Amino acid sequence: MPTRRHLLALSLAVTAATAAVGILPAGAGGFTAHDFAFAGIDGGLLPLKRFAGQPVLVVNTASRCGFTYQYDGLQALYDRYRDRGLVVLGVPSDDFGGQELDTEAEVKEFCAVNFAIDFPMTGITPVKGSGAHPFYSWARRELGPEQAPRWNFHKYLVGADGRLLAAFPTATEPTAAAVTEAVETALAGAGMGAGDGT
Template structure:
């Protein structure tokens, strides 16, 4: 069976359990590849703000740490969790550190590449992927677009309130 939606994927979580996206079926998702030692790392604050603002409307924010861009996530999963909580108060779900580019990328990022095309492939940390309630890629943003920017918030709200 071919995977057709984001809800068909599971990821290991930072705490060692499984982060099953199917548990969030019919919820909009904001998926972000993250890193703790990047110039864009302060976007964790914006991701937490978006999560806090829209989680009651069903939005699920998921951070997916990766060490593939400038080796800016050298920490292990336990250290990543502590860093995110201590420095940014992160309370949204976080996947375990995962490969997200090239032939070894996790299946979720292979699917995102197929859905969004070549330009949607992350070329640095903090690419943002908005998944609609049907589990399809609605839009994506590069690292340069903060999660609290007008463009990103408008896309999130369109996805959140589009039943």
């Protein structure tokens, strides 16, 4: 079974190969979110192009953080909008305060047992600094360093076309009006309708 390091290297290689053949949409550096892939929490690659046509809320998470309770809100947001196309993508990370568990299996069990999480999740992933996953490096360039994660449970909203639409800091709850309004707008822009999803 490939290791996390091998999967990350493969993700980087896929991104580089895509750039080399010039199949890159418009955007900073020619990239969109759909040009990146994460290691999945169960192994294998999780390419963001899998979600093309759907808005995606990408959230760096941690299991032992004071904000871990936000998993409830993330699941509630996913439950509310999933039938209309929203994807919530959890990105476990140990970058802030060393607050993530040691293995993907532990993270998956923790999320299932404590929060009944069923939205997709990646493997444990670096999201800041020189070792940040390419998606996070790209997002920082796209929106600026002031919109980059400063702690766990930072949220990026990616549009159906792969462009970054918004960033929300840790303290913004997943079900806050700012988030739900941005999600509604993204769903409407993707041709998925408006309303409250109830």
